[in-house]
Amino acid sequence: MGKHYKEIIWQIMKISIVPCLLWMLCAQLSLAKDLRAQEILSQRISISVTDMDMEKVLEKIEGQTKVRFIYSAEVIHAERKVTLDYQNQRLDTVLETLLGPLGIEYKVSKKTILLRKAAEKKTSLKTETFENSIPGAQADRDITGKVLDEKGEPIPGASVVVKGTTVGTSTNIEGIYQLSVPEDKDIVIFSFVGYISQEIRIGNAANLDVTLKVDEKALEEVVVVGFGEQKKVSVTGSVSSVTSEVLQQSSSASLANSLSGRLPGLTSIQSGGGQPGRDDATMYLRGAATTNGRSPLILIDGVPRDNIRTLDANEVASVSILKDASATAVFGVRGANGVILITTKRGSAGKNELTINAEQSFTSFTREPERLHSLEYMALRNEASKNDGITPLPFSEEVMAKYANPLAGLDPSDPDYARKAMVRKYMYPDHDYYREYISRYAPQTRVNMNVTGGTDKVSYFVNGGYLHQGGNLNTEPKSVLGYDPAAKMDRYNFRANLDYKVTNSLKSFLNIGSYIEQVNMPAAWLYGNSDTGWMMSDLIYQAQTILPITPGPTTIDGFGVAPGQIVDPGYMDRSAFEIMNRMGARNEVRSNLNASFGAEWDLSNVVTKGLSLKGMLSYDSKATTAMQGKKSERLYLAEVDMVNDKLSYAVKRSDESLLTLTKGADSRYNINVQGSINYARAFGKHDVTGMILGQRDTWESTGGEIPFNVLGVAARATYGYDERYLAEVNMGYNGSEQFAPGHRYGFFPAFSAGWIISNENFLKNNRYITNLKLRASYGKVGNDKMGSARFLYQSNITLGGDGPLGSLGLGQTINQGLLGNPNITWEIAKKQNYGLDLQILRDLNLSVDVFKERRSNILISRGTVPEFQGVPLGNIPKVNMGLVDNKGFELELSYNKALSKDFKIMISGNYGYNRNTVKFLDESVRDESYAYRYRSTGFSLNQSWGYKIDYSNGNGYFNSKEELDSYLKTTTYGFGEPRIGDFKYIDLNKDGVIDDKDQAPIGYSNIPRVIYGLSLTFEYKGFDLTTFLQGVGKYSSNYSQQGVYEYIIRGTYFDYHKTAWTPERYAAGEKITYPALSTHSNTNHTANDFFVMNRSFTRLKNLVLGYTLPAGVLKAVGVSKMRVYVSAQNYFTWAHLKMGHLDPENDASLGYPVTKMANFGLNITF
Incomplete structure (x- = not known):
């Protein structure tokens, strides 16, 4: 063992690998051996069949084990009916029972089991019988030999066929074959799954041994890159990916939220909270390097999309992120912020499968305010008043005593006791209005069904899904109001991906995806018809800040007023109860249909080998209709007479209106056309690929927006020599209507190279380091996202009213708005990336990337132009002068190992760090009296x-x-x-x-510098346990005003205000969490390093425990797989915020909070 350690250390030092990896290497040594034959046969299976064909029984055994059977259908009598019933039994026991009585013996070689007649002898080749030989033409000569692998081991079951005929045979358990070759034939093809086929001219040979090499290309992992796929081993750019199996561990309604922490370099923050239908995430790739559009480009199956919130994770096969210029240059003017590529699932030839997934969840807020009781509120208000020198204090001891015991002095024997007690409780309440307005839990239901399969001509994947998100607002039912103000969302997803092989050289495909989403919420007309976000913020704020001493109830029942009338708090803009229930409701229906049709024509037999043509036409439409009901009701105000203990209600607002409906609609569509020429071919040790692609995108709206077009050409060329040296050139030539004619098109090239050191002779046969590659890239990409404004190259000049001589019919005014800049162009990002990929013993993988970016030509408003130049500063033309640097590094580590046949462990983690620095934004320099003369230059954005x-x-x-x-x-x-x-x-x-x-x-x-994720999965027999932690670091924001400051309205107090500074608390050495309370704004209530808070956090993003039932148990009901599970999402958060009711992912102190979920689910496959 010590010798092995030295070998590892020597090899790593020889190639300058980081020493900290040594412990990982050592931990692998004891696990390096392959399973022996006995381990294969000791696998336990469960099988229960009645009168099933022998061949089908063997297929079922293959499905539960790691073996492949080689046999002749005649020898095993494939159609023989078999009855078996074994539960958790060893494989060898099952085989002896199944095959022994039939006179069939077996032999194990690697993971293959050869079946043959028990009477068969292996004494000589002349008596060897090959049961699966295929009769052909008249034989003229016999040839025998062995088929071996590169290690000299026999390959049983290898195919040996005479080229151009149906004459052939298979090798036996020792890799021996015997073949009769027709007189007029001279070439024999040797092949086996996972190996490179060989065509050999036999000449006059009577004995021929053949060695087959492993087909590394067939075994290599393929990753999705811009406009195509590449072998992972040949990728020289910075690309990371995650599969559907990982994403489906999350129960999030938004795919963007499911990506949090999963990929190095991708920041996904649920900044807008968890409101149903609006729980999207803000995403960055490698941070931000511009003051303008920062979002990455998103493509689904090659078609640009603006959002992935509504995409069903069950439809997704993989998500890849392209981060450096080499990976994104083909997208040209849209590639500077990185690219997210989503590939949806497709069918394949083979067994048809129907899968049903069902999940019931219960959501609640990740963080909520501690309840503040009436006596606590009054004590805090008195404390604030005392600090401000206010006398008398607002709440005397007598008043506080009434709140402490509102029923004091009442006689329970009084016939009118019940009414008087009710009045007292209304007058001196200890009300938990937050819990009255906000429920602890809300339901979420998800059901999904998909079917996949196909033949050698047609394959298909069809998916349908339903998702219901309930909201946490305690609204009144529709049966009472006549309309439904509940916050909720219902979404229906559908996808069908079809592939049709027209001929051997022509393939076509059709992709159809759609969703219909219905989002319901209280009416938003007070805030503007579309500003539902502020409406929800106001609701949450009022629920948190309405005072516990506010006289109740929320609605009146008695007191000479019609039942159900609203009681207004009297000190806020409006009643939260009124907003939630009595002002109407808003319902939005959002729909989307996207369809792509394309074909790929292989021209290998027409023009030259490896050449193909591909074309695709895509249509993507969106429509939104919104209906809003508006009404108002009479409001009452409670009038409390504490001296005489009397309560009455006066009209605060008498305006009333019936429900009136308004409706609006908007739709837009995008047409994408792509055509490409592709080439891929190997010439000995030389691998060459190429691509030229042209595309056009057109965005059109039925509203007032002007159409938008992007036109471009992309190209890629790759070269690999001897699977050691790699080179790649990518380019994009794009045009964007954002800019003036003559400035619309740009050329964006990128270059990258790679060196696969592990394929060099000095490392090629190293048993420990199974892959080592160095990567480097440099290139230029662009960004045409200039904010919401368009046509900034044109001046905005309008005619106004009459001038000073208007009475004479003269002097019409000319209003000059923004001055256009005809030279405006795209931002330019020049990017460098240096990477290392390391694999140890095929189980441990490490990737390291270091990157640097300079973003220039950033569109800014001049800050140093003096006012006396004559043009209002707001009208000065914008210019491409901004300059920002961004740099960082990323680590990605994964480890997958089957420690035994029953126990498997999977570990994956990633860590990313980025930091941007403003180099120039034309910022005015402050004079020398300032401690810091710059507020942007030299610092990070925001x-x-x-x-x-x-x-x-x-x-x-x-x-x-x-x-x-x-x-x-x-x-x-x-x-x-x-x-x-x-x-x-x-x-x-x-x-x-x-x-x-x-x-x-x-x-x-407020753009995180650090992102990370860690996933641990353990599988033991049928059980699986997954834990996923996600977090961000070096992340700050200024929290202020409502929801943080204590003086708002009549005092808004949270748990941390209870231990504010007081002389007594300080003298006693007690914990102090807040400055001295006040009834008004003071010197504390400004941006400082108390209210600018650290938003770094670590969150238990997912915890999943599942159990897969044994196949034998399911056979009787026709089910091939069933898994039940429980899971939790966002259930624990470790953060640095001083305020316990704030979630670090929320951008503001107000707004719909982030939610956590408890889930129960079932997966069934037929």
């Missing part, structure tokens, strides 16, 4: 700024009057007077005034 708190005294607060007075002798605040218990800021520029000049960079940007 860097957080604020005041630095002086923690030199231990906690950063003014802890005494003496400390405050001493500070104010030399320093003042330019935005208010600090109090005892307030933050103590650092005067960075030493001018004696705390103001904007003292602001400093705090924390990080």
Whole structure:
């Protein structure tokens, strides 16, 4: 064993591999042996059949084991009926019972079992009988020999066929064959699955031994790249991918959220929360390097799409991300932000399968505020008032006593006791309005069914899915209101992918995908017809901040008022209950249909080998209709007489209106046309591929938007020598209507190279390092995403009204808006990437990438143009002057190992780091009195700024009057007077005034620098357990205003306000979590390094426990596979936020929160 260690260390040092990998190598040594024959035969199977054909029984055994049977149908009597019933029995026991009585013996070679007559002898070739020989023409001569692999081991079951005839045979268990060759034939073909076929001219030979080489190409993994596929081993760009099996572990309704943490370099943040139908993610590839459009280009089966939230994960075969210029140059002007390629599932020839997946989930918010009781609220409000010097305090001891015991003084024997008790509880409540408005759990239901299969001519994959998302708003039922204001979503997905082999050289395909999504929610007319996001934010905010002392109930029942009338809180803009229930409802129906038809023509037999043509026409349409019901009801206001313990209700708003409906609609479509010439061929040690592709995209809208077109050509050429040296050239030549004629087209080239060191002679036969490759790339790509504005190259000039001489019919005004810049063009990203791929013992894989990008030509507004030049600054032309650098690295590690036939372990992890730096945004330089003269240049995009708190005294607060007075002798605040218990800021520029000049960079940007994910999967017999952790780091935002500050409205208090600074708490040495409370905004309530919070987090994204039932148990009901599972998503989060009710993924302190789920599911395959 020690010798092996030295071999590993020597090989790694010889090629300069990172020493920290040594422990991984050592851990592999004890697991390096292949399964022996006895291990094959000791596998346990369960099989129960009645009167089944022998051949079908053997197929079922193959399906449960790792073996392949070689036999003659005549020898085993393939149609013989067999009855067996074994549960968890060894394979050799089953075979002896099955084959022994029939006079059939077996022999194991590797993972192949050869079946033959027990009486068969192997004494000489002359008496050897080959039961599966195929009779042919009159034989003239016999030839015998062996078929071996590269290690000299026999290959049983290899095919030996005379070329151009049906004359052939198979090798026996020792790899021996005997063949009669017709007189007029001279070439014999030797072949076996997984090996390279050989055509050999036999001449006069009577004995011929043949060695077959492993067909590495057949065994190599293929990855999806831009406009095609490549062998993973030959990829020289930076490409990462994830499969459907991994994505389906997530129960998220959004595919974008399922990708979080799965791929190195991809940031996916659920910044908008978990509102049904609006739970999309913000995605970046390798961070951001521009102030304009940052989203990656998304293609589904080669067709551009703007969103993947609605795509059913059950339809997806794989997701690949293209990160460097070599991988994205073919997309030209749209490739700078990276590319996400999604490939949907397709059918294959073979058995037809029907799969049903069903899942029931229960969602709740990841984080919720702690309940604040009435007495706690009053104590905190008094505390804030005392800190502000307000007298008398708002809540006296007598009033607080009434809230502590609202029924005090009532006589239970009083006949009117029940009414008086109800009134008292309404007057002095301890109300949990948050829980009244927000339910703890909401249901989510998902059902999916797909069927796949095909023949050698036609294959198909058809999928249908249904998803229901319930919302967490406690709305009134439709049976009461006459309309449904519930927050919920129902989505129906359908996909059909069909492949048809017209001839041996012509293949065609048809892809159809669609969804219909119905999203329901309370009416949004107060916020603008489409601003439902702000409406939901307001609802969540009011649910969190309505005071527990607010007189109840929410609706009146009695008091001389018609039942069900709304009681307004009296101190907020409107009632949350009214918004949720009594203002109407909004229903949106979103639909999509995308279809692609194409064909591929192999011209190998027409023009030259390896040449093919491919064409595709795609149509993608979207339609949205929205219907909104609007109404208003009378509002009442509670009037409380605490002296006489009386409660009455007065009309606050008398306006009433019946439900009125409005309806709007919008639709748009995209037509994509592609045509390509492809070439792939090997010449000895030389592998050559090439592609030339032309495409056009047209976007059209039925609304007021002007059509948009992108036209371009892409090309790729690759060269590989001896599977060691790789070179690749990619280019895109694209045009975009974003720019003026003459500036629309650009050329975007990229170059990459690779060196497969493991195929060099000095490492080729190394048993430990099974793959080692170095990669490097450099190229230029573009970005035409300039925000929502178009035609910025044109000036905006309009005619206005009459001028100063308008009464004379003269002087019409001319209004000059934005001045156009005819030289506007795309952003340019010049990217470098250097990578290493390492595989050890075929089980442990490591990829490392280091990248650097310079983004130039960023479209910006000038910041240094003086106002006196005569044009309003807002109308100055935008220019391509911005410059941003971005750099970082990525690691990806995976380990898959079957430790025994029953136990398998799979580990995968990834880590990515990126940091962008603004080099130039034409920022005005501040004078020397500023501590920092730049707020952008030299820092990351969206860097957080604020005041630095002086923690030199231990906690950063003014802890005494003496400390405050001493500070104010030399320093003042330019935005208010600090109090005892307030933050103590650092005067960075030493001018004696705390103001904007003292602001400093705090924390990080709101674009995460660090992303990571770790997945652990264990499989034991039928059980599987998967844990997936995902997180981000170096990620900050400024949290302020509603939902964070304490003074809002009449005081909004959360759990962390309960331990705010007080003299008593400080003197006692107790934990302090907030500055001294106040009833109004003060010097604390500004951007500083308390409210600019660290949003880094680690989340238990998925936890799945499943069990697959034994096949023998399922046979009786005609089921081939059944798995049941329970899972949890987003259930635990470890974060650094100071406020426990905030989720770090939410961009703001308000809004619909991120949700977590508990799931129960069932997978069945027929």
